[in-house]
Amino acid sequence: MLGSFFYLCLCLASISVSVFGLKLDDLVVCPPNVGCLRGTYMKGYQVEKFQAFMGIPYALPPLGELRFSNPKVMPKLSGIYNASLAKSDCIQKNYLLPTPIIYGEEDCLYLNVYRPERISKLRLPVMVYIHGGGFFSGSAGPSVTGPEYFMDTGEVIVVTMAYRLGALGFLSTQDANIPGNFGLKDQNLALRWVRNNIAFFGGNPQRVTIFGQSVGGVSTHLHLLSPKSQGLFQAVISMSGTANVPFAVNSKPLEQARKTAEFCQIEGADNLSTAKLARALRNIDVYTLINAGDGLKFWDVDHMTNYRPVIEPVGKEAFLTIHPNKLLAKGGYRKVPWLLGTVPEEGAVRVVNIKENITLREDFNSKFDYLLQELMEWPSEFNAQQLKEKTKILIDEFFGGIHEINDKTVQGFLDLITVRGFKQPLYNAITDYVRSVDTNKYPFYMYSFNYKGPVSYASIYTQANVTGKYGVVHCDDLIYLFRSPILFPDFAKNSTEAKVIKTFVRYFINFAKFGKPQNVPPLSCCTEEILKSRPEGICDYHEFINNKQNTEGFEIRVNDKFPTNRVKIWSNLLEEMKNF
């Protein structure tokens, strides 16, 4: 009896402060290199409570000289740090909302750790979430990225982190003065924090899954490609974003840094040395800096994502030194269990507001060919004549030859952005993978979240309530993974949505635990031959879909349909994948 009492104390000593084996306080955790953190209890969605340690600093505040610098490890905290409150989001101008305003803080490099109330002696799998938001917006906080549904299971530890956004996260002079990729380096440092400290919360640092949505998905894929992130995780879930999307890499960062400086009224912005440019940009008021990003827009809020990851010169601290497309084509990255996710109407993230806002739509239609061409982000090697011809092919294919967004053509517009922005990159990422990796040894998995519920992000993207009108849109799968009390009301506990949450969260947790989906219909292994043999499809994937006929109201089935013909139209237009 006494023996097991001491054994229990020994286990608990690593996760909470103890004196002579007596726990002082469950809510105080003291990782030796971090210092002591006092967390709080939060209410679960189905369970009574779980523990939250929020606003933990993982890097020095990136202020003053540290603005546009690689993140620096946070020194050990003294005393007992109050980790019971979430910190502000990273300062951002959120172009995803119909009226973008600036909010948040420049001092924002904090992370949140959530764990079940009762921790077993077995270390729990850890799931680290990287939020999306186009590299210019998003939140790691519990009012948008609430961990309640994961905590209801009592089976995992969830970590969310904030990372620098927009110019502060991604502006670059492409040299040592402002190397860029700060947002990704922040994520990397947060992952290092998890590896070094999560055991003190009861987590298993050898069983870490990173998952992210949209540019969070892009980020997860980039971590898979970057040697800097080697050894920091054991599985990856990339939702609605891969490293080869057209908004993943900035091809002209220095030009953009100079333009930003010009819009900040910095004198001589276009010919200052990069050292002087960096000094001047470090001294600019943060609101002026963020508003300067508006000057980079060619129309309304487009391109939505201006500040992006960059290819850095080779160096000790570089995160990405080779273009992701090259790495993907060569298979030059680590092989860990990989789950890819998508939704049917990804393109709605931009299309809904253009269609619903009459002023915007009319303005778009008044310069339709020009704006459509610009939106497509063609590679710079095509000349004006080629672009004109390629745009015509798109208008014929997706708009039935009609040069206008209207009720008849809107679905075509939606399909166009969906395929160009998300599905063609997804298909290419898979093609590259099956070409270069033995998928019998290193399989990957895919899901499509098609469940149509009573709320939708479509109504967040525009002023009107358009839930359902555009189908299942970009971010809608998040509704069933994270509680977002500032965006959506809670679902009734006995609703179909509550069941979807339980099932979808379980799907993710099983992947984190076992490296593959469990207790769902099996998928056949994806090979190059299978992919090639399905001109109207893709390899098998799990589809989450409504089903009024069964008691659950939804089902998971195996599907293989994909807009492959349109993917190929794009691949031809981009002159990619000639031999596939």
Ligand SMILES: COC(=O)/C=C(\C)CC/C=C(\C)CCC=C(C)C
């Ligand atoms: C939550 O959303 C995100 O993280 C991502 C974005 C806001 C980027 C959305 C990107 C587009 C609308 C552009 C798609 C790209 C082309 C059509 C070239």
